[in-house]
Amino acid sequence: MVGESLPEFNDREDVLQPLLSASNSSSLHEALEVLIQASRDTVGRAELALRNILPTVLKLVESLHRTSNREYLMQSLKLLRNLCAGEVANQNSFLEQNGIEIVATVLRSAAFASDPDFGITRFSLQGLVNVSLAGAEHQQAIWLKLFPNEFFMLASIRSLETSDPLCMILYTCCDGRPGLATEHCRDSGLPILVGLIRTVVSVGYREDWFKLLLSRLCLEDIHFPALFSKLCEGNASENRGNTTLGDNCFSSEQAFLLRIISDILNERIDEVRFPDDSALCVLEIFKRSITIVDFATRGKSGLPTGSTSVDVMGYSLIILRDICAGDDVGDFKKDSVDIGMLLSNELLDILLSLLRDLELPSTIRKTLKDSENQELILHSSKLCPYKGFRRDLVAVIGNCAYRRKHVQAEIRQKNGIPLLLQQCVTDDDNPYLREWGIWSVRNLLEGNAENQQTVADLQLQGTIDTPELTRLGLRVEVDQNTRRAKLVNIPGSCQKPVE
Secondary structure (H helix, E strand, O other), X not given: OHHHHOHHHOOOHHHHHHXXXXXXXXXXXXXXXXXXXXXXXXXXXXHHHHOOOHHHHHHHHHHHOOOOOHHXXXXXXXXXXXXXXXXXXXXXXXXXXXXXHHHHHHHHHHHOOOOOOHHHHHHHHHHHHHHHOOOHHHHHHHHHHHOOHHHHHHHOOOOHHHHHHHHHHHHHHHHHOHHHHHHHOOOOOHHHHHHHHHHHHHHOOOOOHHHHHHHHHXXXXXXHHHHHHHOOOHHHHHHOOOHHHOHHHOOHHHHHXXXXXXXXXXXXXXXXXXXXXXXXXHHHHHHHXXXXXXXXXXXXXXXXOOOHHHHHHHHHHHHHHHHOOOOOOOOOOOOOOOHHHHHOOOHHHHHHHHHHHEOOOHHHHHHOOOHHHHHHHHHOOEOOOOOOHHHHHHHHHHHHHOOOHHHHHHHHHOOOHHHHXXXXXXXXXXXXXXXXXXXXXXXXXXXXXXXXXXXXXXXXXXXXXXXXXXXXXXXXXXXXXXXXXXXXXXXXXXXXXXX
């Protein structure tokens, strides 16, 4: 009976009787189980809304919060969450009955205690998530109650139980009300995002809300530079890497942010436009990173490498690759980044310079066996700091050259065509280098008679052949004046220039 279930509620008929009647039960425990089951589908939620059961559940939550009975509170919050899942009448009733304040009070007790209760915290947040989906009025009410202090405290809790639903609330509010996104990325709001990122770095994430939130703020809006800068402040320094390798110049959270942004951009490359200011910020990050990274050691793995500075350099380069994959030419999307802006900030010069300074690809190094050509191998001093670095450099150049005649011409004028031809080989340290090299050369020659003529006129000395290149109709030649190897077409081969 009721008394056997929860003695503290013997005198609360206004709370117990509506629940027992709606569930046709004789105990609170049984009533909650029946109602939770009924509230799992649309029809059940609608019927319970007609019975106006939600105000009673809120009273139950408020009362249980004052007791030590965790099991009943958990079940009540689960019922409250279900009732607000897509049922407008219940969502409105939640707002009218001061539900946000009631749940916020539960949240503060459960989440900010010396021994946090992550289960109660999660159900409380999930309930607020469902309410926030009702629209702008509900989002604004939740925001006013929890921003910034409660959101900041919740973001600092190192738990998946908390971070996933918190990301959903923040995303829903920012996506539904653009003004809140701006407020979120000002001085009072940025610490929330910083706390979230540190939490995710520590415990990971299960659901996509974290990525959706960052996509909304950093790709669909202009807040990446501010967030990246903020991640270098405070206790981020505790998570930095090897200072002897220059890792103290960036935080591990900054490297992680770039990693996530690169993933999102690659997944949504045809959907989102990376803001111009953010693109310039990424370029500046890349410029800074290459002054820090140690190019004297060959990387043993791809990204992430464990070196903060190398990861920052690598992920910023990959972001630049995907940014340069689109432009307002031909059938490209009209609202993509202004690539000319990046080029005017020395992007091409930096890429070509790095590529020239790298050691030769492994296929070419293995071919140069005589003593004279061994000197050529030693001519290049820089090594790839991670597996794929050369490939990523070539990929950015190739994407920049796609259907952009002024870029094709600039590469030719900077004597970059022989350099790109040299990349059309396999390389042990750069998976898919050959494919990206061929793509880049194809883009350099497409619709450009001057570039095609440059390739045709290549006359070098010291030819070196390999079976792999021969099958491609190509060969490596060494210029005795510049002491550099280049890749050229074999006269009379079946390979045709790209039209």
